[in-house]
Each structure stands twice: as C-alpha cells, then as structure tokens.
Amino acid sequence: MIRLHHVPFSRSFRVLWLLEELGLECEVVEYSIRDGSLRSPEFLAISPAGRVPALEIDGRVLFESGAIVQTLCEEHDAAGLAPAVGEKGRAHFLEMLSYAETMASLIEQLNMQHLFLRDLTQASPVVIKLTTARLAATMAGFERLLDGQDYVLSGGFSAADIMMGFNLFSAPYYVKMDGYPELSAYAERLAARPAYQAARDKDGEQDFYTQDFYPVPEK
Ligand SMILES: N[C@@H](CCC(=O)N[C@@H](CS)C(=O)NCC(=O)O)C(=O)O
Incomplete structure (x- = not known):
C-alpha cells in the first residue's frame, strides 16, 4: 500500500507524478493549506514540520519531496530515472x-x-x-x-x-x-x-491562485 499525503498543486505533485512515471498506484489523502489540517497532531506525527508531501510506503513514512524522489528512484532503479553513484550526470x-x-x-x-x-x-x-x-x-x-x-x-x-x-x-x-x-x-x-497528465488528473483542485498573474505592487 502506498499513501500520499497531498495538497493539490503543491510540492506533493512531484511525488504523484513520479509514482505515475514508475507505474505505482497510490491512495491520495488530500489536505488544504488553509484549514489547519496540516498542523493536526495526527499529521504532525507523520510529517514533523506539518508539510506535504509525506508518503507512507512499505511500512515507512517518508517526508521531504527531494528525499522521497531520490529514495523511490534508487529503489526502482530499473526505471532509469536517476543516475546511480559513479554514473555520468x-x-x-x-x-x-x-x-x-x-x-x-x-x-x-x-x-x-x-x-x-x-x-x-x-x-x-x-x-x-x-x-x-x-x-x-x-x-x-x-x-x-x-x-x-x-x-x-x-x-x-x-x-x-x-x-x-x-x-x-x-x-x-x-x-x-x-x-x-x-x-x-x-x-x-x-x-x-502521459504520466504528467495522469498525475494532473489525480491532483485535485488547487484553492490558492485566483488570478493568472500576480504583479509586483507599484508602491
Ligand atoms: N522542502 C519541503 C517543503 C515542503 C513544503 O513546504 N510543502 C508545502 C506545500 S508546497 C506545505 O506543505 N506547506 C504547508 C505550510 O506551509 O503550512 C519538500 O520539498 O517537501
């Protein structure tokens, strides 16, 4: 079982996308940044700073998108999504x-x-x-x-x-x-x-950007 703790259009999208690239199914648990749910004791128990992504996988909980991405790539090295130690790049x-x-x-x-x-x-x-x-x-x-x-x-x-x-x-x-x-x-x-698009389909609706562009204020 893989469970991704996720806020739509946030850094947890990186993990959603990588799981699609790797062909791994996951359950998505969706949160809002605005409602305080990321600071609940239950969520802080799995993500110490109260941030997404957090990923439950193989009986472990991983946090920090970069570390999750690197770990998944190393554990699924046949997919060739990260150069191994000593490899070019x-x-x-x-x-x-x-x-x-x-x-x-x-x-x-x-x-x-x-x-x-x-x-x-x-x-x-x-x-x-x-x-x-x-x-x-x-x-x-x-x-x-x-x-x-x-x-x-x-x-x-x-x-x-x-x-x-x-x-x-x-x-x-x-x-x-x-x-x-x-x-x-x-x-x-x-x-x-295709994996990007499949991840977008699972992403959910973002609830923070309400206009296409936010200019630097003039004053
Ligand atoms: N370096 C962390 C940053 C995680 C992070 O800040 N995530 C944001 C969403 S993009 C978050 O959960 N924010 C909630 C908050 O600041 O309360 C990572 O890459 O996972």
Whole structure:
C-alpha cells in the first residue's frame, strides 16, 4: 500500500507524478493549506514540520519531496530515472534536486505575500519585489543550464525534471515565461508526458491562485 499525503498543486505533485512515471498506484489523502489540517497532531506525527508531501510506503513514512524522489528512484532503479553513484550526470542530478528547492522556496515566499497572509494589506512590496527578482534569477540560471537540451540531464528525462518541472507550473503566476524560451518549450515538453497528465488528473483542485498573474505592487 502506498499513501500520499497531498495538497493539490503543491510540492506533493512531484511525488504523484513520479509514482505515475514508475507505474505505482497510490491512495491520495488530500489536505488544504488553509484549514489547519496540516498542523493536526495526527499529521504532525507523520510529517514533523506539518508539510506535504509525506508518503507512507512499505511500512515507512517518508517526508521531504527531494528525499522521497531520490529514495523511490534508487529503489526502482530499473526505471532509469536517476543516475546511480559513479554514473555520468549524478552530481548534476543532485544539484538540480536542491536547485528545485531554492526555486520552490522563493515561490513559497511569494505565495505567503500574495495569497496566505491573514491580512494581505500587511504584505511588503519591497519583499515581493526582491523575492520576485530572486525567483527570476533562478529561472534565468535554469534557462542557461538547459542550453538547448530537452531535459536537465543530457541523457534524457529524469526525476530532476520532475523536481524542477513542478516549479515551472507555479512560477508563471509571478514571473512571465516570455523571457525564457528554453523554459517555455521545456514546460510544454513535460506537460505532454502521459504520466504528467495522469498525475494532473489525480491532483485535485488547487484553492490558492485566483488570478493568472500576480504583479509586483507599484508602491
Ligand atoms: N522542502 C519541503 C517543503 C515542503 C513544503 O513546504 N510543502 C508545502 C506545500 S508546497 C506545505 O506543505 N506547506 C504547508 C505550510 O506551509 O503550512 C519538500 O520539498 O517537501
């Protein structure tokens, strides 16, 4: 039995997508970020910081999307979604698992400022401006790294694309993709994958973005 603790359109989508790529069935337990359920004692017992994803699998509970992705890839190495220790691309694969969190944490800070503050008039235009610029810098860096490649690794699709790809469906709420032709084509390539689409079908409805784009406030 595999059970994924999940918030629609959140980092737990990475695990949902990877499970589809691996052909593994899972039960999805859905939460909302807004209703306090992630801070219940029951949930904190399986995810110490009260965050998703958490994955119950083979009698264990795993948390942290990067660690879950790496563990599943290693335990299902025949799928070839991660270079093994000593293989070409291993260091870059690990770099990009962490880069994905550098980027995601900036998106998370913008989500806080634009969407989740109890009193949105307390949002800081300066923090939003700086954080948006920092997110754009991570996107520009990723654009340069791709440099004409279809995927993060020159050898083809890997779980690093799942970690990074998730970000590229959230970042455009804050940074327009127009200036990033490599990233735009890459995101389309990822969205065309049958496993991505199957995961989206299971994802559920997100309840935080209510407009297509959130600009930096002028004042
Ligand atoms: N580094 C963690 C971050 C997990 C995380 O912050 N998840 C968000 C959703 S994207 C969450 O659960 N937020 C709930 C909260 O902040 O209360 C990971 O990659 O799993």
